[in-house]
Amino acid sequence: MNNTAISFSVQFIVLMLAQVLVLNHINFLGHINPYLYVLFILLFPINNNRLVFLLISFALGLGIDIFSDSGGVHAAAALSIAFIRPVVLKFCFGSVYEHQTIKFKNVDFGAKVIYFIILIVIHHFILFALEIFNLRDIILVLQKTLFSSIFTIILCLMATIIFSRKT
Amino acid sequence: MQQIIKFFLRNKTFLLYLFLLSIAIVFTIQSHSYHKSKFINSANFVTGGIYNSTNNLSIYFSLKSQNLLLQEENARLSSIVYTPNDTVNGSFITDTIYSGVNYKFTPAQVIKNSYSATNNVLLINRGKRDSLKQDFGVITQKGILGIVDRTSNKFATVLSILNTNIKISAQLKNTNHFGSLMWDTKSPQVVQLHEISKIAPLKKGDTIVTSGRSIIFPKGIPVGTIKDFRLDSAENFYTVDIQLFNDMTNIEYVYIIENVDKSEINSLIKPSNE
Numbered sequence: 001m002n003n004t005a006i007s008f009s010v011q012f013i014v015l016m017l018a019q020v021l022v023l024n025h026i027n028f029l030g031h032i033n034p035y036l037y038v039l040f041i042l043l044f045p046i047n048n049n050r051l052v053f054l055l056i057s058f059a060l061g062l063g064i065d066i067f068s069d070s071g072g073v074h075a076a077a078a079l080s081i082a083f084i085r086p087v088v089l090k091f092c093f094g095s096v097y098e099h100q101t102i103k104f105k106n107v108d109f110g111a112k113v114i115y116f117i118i119l120i121v122i123h124h125f126i127l128f129a130l131e132i133f134n135l136r137d138i139i140l141v142l143q144k145t146l147f148s149s150i151f152t153i154i155l156c157l158m159a160t161i162i163f164s165r166k167t
Numbered sequence: 168m169q170q171i172i173k174f175f176l177r178n179k180t181f182l183l184y185l186f187l188l189s190i191a192i193v194f195t196i197q198s199h200s201y202h203k204s205k206f207i208n209s210a211n212f213v214t215g216g217i218y219n220s221t222n223n224l225s226i227y228f229s230l231k232s233q234n235l236l237l238q239e240e241n242a243r244l245s246s247i248v249y250t251p252n253d254t255v256n257g258s259f260i261t262d263t264i265y266s267g268v269n270y271k272f273t274p275a276q277v278i279k280n281s282y283s284a285t286n287n288v289l290l291i292n293r294g295k296r297d298s299l300k301q302d303f304g305v306i307t308q309k310g311i312l313g314i315v316d317r318t319s320n321k322f323a324t325v326l327s328i329l330n331t332n333i334k335i336s337a338q339l340k341n342t343n344h345f346g347s348l349m350w351d352t353k354s355p356q357v358v359q360l361h362e363i364s365k366i367a368p369l370k371k372g373d374t375i376v377t378s379g380r381s382i383i384f385p386k387g388i389p390v391g392t393i394k395d396f397r398l399d400s401a402e403n404f405y406t407v408d409i410q411l412f413n414d415m416t417n418i419e420y421v422y423i424i425e426n427v428d429k430s431e432i433n434s435l436i437k438p439s440n441e
Contacts, residue, residue, distance in 0.1 A: 021221050024281075027416075030355070031283035050180045058187045062194075067217075068281070069209050069288035069324060071198025072191035079191060083184045130195050132285050132352075140352070 004045070012060060015040050020067035031144070034151040035074075037064060038123050039159060041082050042116060043104050046089065057082035070131060077127040081119045088118050105164060116156055117149075124149045198286065199332065208317045208324050209279065209290050215322035218290055222278040226419070233419045240308035269427040270385050273297060274420065275305075278322075282329055282355040282415045289325040293423060294318045302383055304424040310389040310412040311335065311377060312421055329355055329415055337390050338378040339367060345378045346407070348390065355415045357394060363405040369396050375409050382432050384424065 019037040026033050041057050061078030065071060092115040093107060104112070124145045132141050175182065209215060275297075279290035293299050295318050303315040305325050313327040314335075326333050329350050337360055338345035344367035346360045360375060373393045379386025391409040399406050426432070 017217075021217075027283045033283060051183055054180065054183055054187065058191070061191070065194065066211070067209055067214050068284075069198070069290075070284065070286070071196075072194030073198075076188055076191035076195065079184065079187050083180075130192075133195070133199055137352075 008040075008044075011040055012056070016060065016063050016067075019064055024068055028151065029147075032147045032151055034148065034155045035124065035127070036152065036155050036159065038078065038081065038120060038152065039156050041078060041085070042119055042156065043160070044082075050086075054079060054082050073127050073130040076130055077123045080126050081123045084122070085119065088115060092118070104160075112160075113153075113157065116153055120152050120156065121145065121149045124152065209288070210294065210317045210319040210322040210324045212319065212321075215278075215290065215292075215319060218279045219292060219322075222276075222292075226276075229417065229419060232417060236308065237420065243308075271425040271427055273299075273423040273425065275423055277325075277418050277421055280416070280418055282327070285331055285352045287327045287329040288316070289313065289327050289418075291323050291325055291421065291423075292321065294321045294323050296320050298425075299323050299423060300425075302429075303426075304383040304388075305421050306384075306388055306424060307413055307418060307421050310391065311384065312413060312418065314383055315423065327415065328358055328411075335384070336378045336380045337375050339363075339369075340374040340376045340387075342367065343378075345380065346404070348409075356411055358391070358409050358411060360407040360409055361399075361404065363396075363407055365398070365403055365405065367405065369393060369405060369407065371395070375407075382426050382429050385426075 015037045019035065023034050023036055037060060040060060044053060044056070057078045058075055061075035062072070064074040064078075068074070092111050125141070128141045128144045128148075132144075209218065273293060275291045275293040277289050278292050281287040281289060289305075289312075291305070299315055299318050301315055301318065305312045305315060311328060313325040313330070314333060315323050316326045317324045328335065328348065329352075331350060331352060333349075335348040336345055337348045344364055346363040348358055348360055350358045363369070371393050375390045375393065377384040377386060377388040377390060389412050391411040391413075393407055394410040395408040396405050398404070
């Protein structure tokens with residue numbers, strides 16, 4: 001138990017620093033950045049203590065916000081996907097989730113991809129909608145959501161494949 | 168009473184979510200209004216320190232291009248020194264009198280640059296310790312960069328001109344037609360100048376400089392050249408696209424401008440509160 005707590009704290013710090021020091025400066029084609037830190041929320045172990053999970057997600061988002069001077073946009077987006085995660089889990093994994101026996105290492109790959117896509121697109125949409133904060137620029141919001149989501153999804157899948165300890 | 172407590176216990180996740188979300192939204196709204204981001208900014212001990220130490224490493228990768236920029240500036244400055252007649256283009260240094268207002272320049276270094284978001288904020292390695300305050304102007308050797316927002320002891324955040332929350336007064340270099348500078352978030356090389364009067368003689372390639380009508384920037388700091396212009400929907404004013412002199416994606420050494428007479432001017436402009 002203690003071991004997992006330490007490993008998740010390390011993951012928290014590493015993902016946050018990687019995000020603010022490296023990934024925020026990629027600016028692929030001008031303005032497209034991946035937001036890999038959502039991986040922490042996606043892969044957080046499933047247990048019943050949702051309050052702690054919400055607080056940790058909020059802290060992660062707020063940390064990114066302080067680093068990137070963006071107000072509270074990351075905090076709101078991270079918090080929201082943490083809140084709706086159970087619904088998406090139920091939708092994607094069905095009965096496996098109902099029996100509380102889900103392990104991200106050995107779930108069906110297709111279901112995992114869908115799970116990633118849904119949460120990442122929602123996260124990015126909230127993020128850019130709040131960042132731009134102007135209904136007139138809704139096209140820009142959708143455009144940024146689309147491109148950044150693709151980038152993030154690819155990076156998240158690569159990270160899970162590379163760092164999986166199955167082999 | 169018991170009912171209420173039960174209700175809270177049953178919906179505690181949702182209530183916590185609402186509570187945290189409202190905090191986040193408040194921070195977001197604060198960050199969207201000028202000079203209101205009180206808590207969430209990177210000019211603090213921890214984030215400033217981390218950015219500073221990583222910048223100490225990454226600075227080596229841009230040494231070559233930054234050296235070239237500094238050399239360019241040196242060449243320009245020495246050409247001013249050796250030509251007594253002031254005809255060098257766009258040099259604000261030569262205009263030493265600045266219409267009677269005194270300005271103080273402080274060099275600084277950018278330790279975090281940002282240009283891809285809609286509200287871009289830079290971090291520089293000067294702070295209260297170097298007597299920086301809110302609303303000091305920041306320029307590079309090529310032109311305008313932004314305005315100081317939050318300061319901590321050692322660091323300060325700068326709202327760059329690539330930020331939808333700031334407006335800077337600018338004018339044509341040849342005539343005195345002025346407008347306000349804003350950014351439409353499309354490209355980090357192009358900003359927009361609004362409310363230039365319809366009768367102003369505009370030409371592509373003309374230089375735009377700061378107007379000196381605000382107390383932040385002296386008159387005549389170069390901004391960019393006219394790339395394109397069109398009448399706005401009411402057909403009374405021009406909206407002008409300006410190609411910036413600065414490459415906003417490659418900025419390292421900057422100068423902070425302090426208006427020495429600021430408090431005096433402020434006390435004149437603002438109605439004394441009796």
